[in-house]
Amino acid sequence: MRYTKEIFDILSKGGFISQNSISQQRSHLYDAIEDDFESYQEYYRGIGFLLEGGNGYYYFSRTENKVDLADKVQRLALWIDRVDFLKTFNNTFASGFSFQKSNILEQFSSDIELKEKARNLYPEVKTNEEKMEKLIADLERQGFVELENELDGTYKVTAAFHYIEELIDCLTIIETEEA
Structure with missing residues (x-):
């Protein structure tokens, strides 16, 4: 799990990391999450964020009041x-x-x-x-x-x-x- 900060910087602002991103960096981050989803999910859960995946993308969600x-x-x-x-x-x-x-x-x-x-x-x-x-x-x-x-x-x-x-x-x- 080398990219926790980079992923957090994007997703914590309400952004998405998409599989078909034009940005090579985002495509690389997508692949990193894809390869080790459970570890990333567990890491972010520990700091209050839910890493979720959709149809070719990842994002953060939280329990809302x-x-x-x-x-x-x-x-x-x-x-x-x-x-x-x-x-x-x-x-x-x-x-x-x-x-x-x-x-x-x-x-x-x-x-x-x-x-x-x-x-x-x-x-x-x-x-x-x-x-x-x-x-x-x-x-x-x-x-x-x-x-x-x-x-x-x-x-x-x-x-x-x-x-x-x-x-x-x-x-x-x-x-x-x-x-």
């Missing part, structure tokens, strides 16, 4: 709108998908539904370009996308995007079962 849980649900509602917007942009938006901000902005001219959904994203921001910059920055900060090509501004969706998709799917299933 009701106040923190309510706040988390509120933040999740924002991500539901963001994912809905991205799936409206391109229904294949998922792990491995590549895009440019300019692709999204071009689609605004011909897609009324996309314009409508963008209106609900970042209501404090006026222009669609600023909204897309903010959305991409949020996706990048969470580790859901990484800059693949700096020259043309191409981003790649990481495996960590599965996390938010699966969380939304769970909410949808629970909501329909109660109805």
